[in-house]
Amino acid sequence: MNSRPMPLMSDDYELRFESLFHAGRALAFPCDARGGVRLDSLSEKALQNYLFARAVVGRDYASPTIRRV
Numbered sequence: 001m002n003s004r005p006m007p008l009m010s011d012d013y014e015l016r017f018e019s020l021f022h023a024g025r026a027l028a029f030p031c032d033a034r035g036g037v038r039l040d041s042l043s044e045k046a047l048q049n050y051l052f053a054r055a056v057v058g059r060d061y062a063s064p065t066i067r068r069v
Helices: 044-055
Strands: 013-018 026-031 065-068
Touching: 026 044
Parallel strands: none
Antiparallel strands: 013 026, 013 065
16 A cells, blocks of 8 residues: 655646647646646646636537646
8 A cells, every 4th residue: 555645736747638629739737646737837828728728628628638748
């Protein structure tokens, strides 16, 4: 059993929203291993893109996935 806690934030993960209409296009944001994005660490443009991607999941973007980078 591993009792070591996972780090809360790491540059090793990204939350990725793949476009439903444009193959290869996506919006990606740094996140922790559980997909949590620190909104206060995003630039204004990145924050706008993140909120937009979340709002249009299922219409313009697929549900996000967590990827190790």
